[in-house]
Amino acid sequence: MPNQHVPAPRHGELMLVATPIGNLSDLSPRACETLAGADLIACEDTRTTRTLLAAHGIATRTVALHAHNERAASDKLLEALLAGSRIALVSDAGTPAVSDPGALLVAAAHAAGVRVSTVPGPNAAIAAYAASGFLADRFLFAGFLPAAAAARRKVLAELDAGCPLILYEAPHRVLAAVEDLIAAYGTEREIVFARELTKKFEEVSRMRLADGPAWLAAHAHRQQGEFVLVLGPRPPVAPQEDTESERVLGILLAELPVSAAARAAARITGASKNALYARALALAEKSDEA
16 A cells, blocks of 8 residues: 555644733633633642632643642643643733743743743733833833842842832742842832732832831731832932932042942942942043043
């Protein structure tokens, strides 16, 4: 018999589905349809996802993909995708693979030629930024800061781009994080606390960084729940403030290296460390030429 052409197997599809960040009613009709029609749902915590599915009458089988099993689970799921399965990827809340597990599977799917699609929806960072009212044409999303204080301060020292900064923070570390923000960026920038977004006790409050610790300490419930912190853009420096910053910088340069002088001047005056560093380099060059 002549050889018959055997068609290549068709790959499945990996569908990234955004889920509610608190209010179960925020699951979109398209997300419901996608989850119901999937062969399998990969999720951080099967119990959390099953609660959501039950609320919408969805019976699709779930499998865990979380930080502790991400590589092994991704390998098995990729096998299923290559065999033709349609798999939905969700996180416990919001958009999967953004400060949550899933990116390894997405990358593997792309590398294997598996179709990747997305069903957009809730995202805590975007919701908090929209509610902040900060006027800027860009922002920096940095996700969760390190838990260790020294590592957290090092990251903050490297993040100051002058534009709004969006952070996720655990309730038991939020006060320490705000204190570190003050140490890194001064007291005059504004911050928005977006707590328990879309839930019963949602709270969105905007204030100066200097007032943040007292606001958090005013009520016990303010250090509970899920937090998004939105640090406002760097305020413009008034001429007199600029003069004062340069005066302080000049004094410090007489005793300290350029980087240390800029860092200390920023903490004293509240001005941008990056701007002061650039100015310190220029002053140091002038001094060398003289």
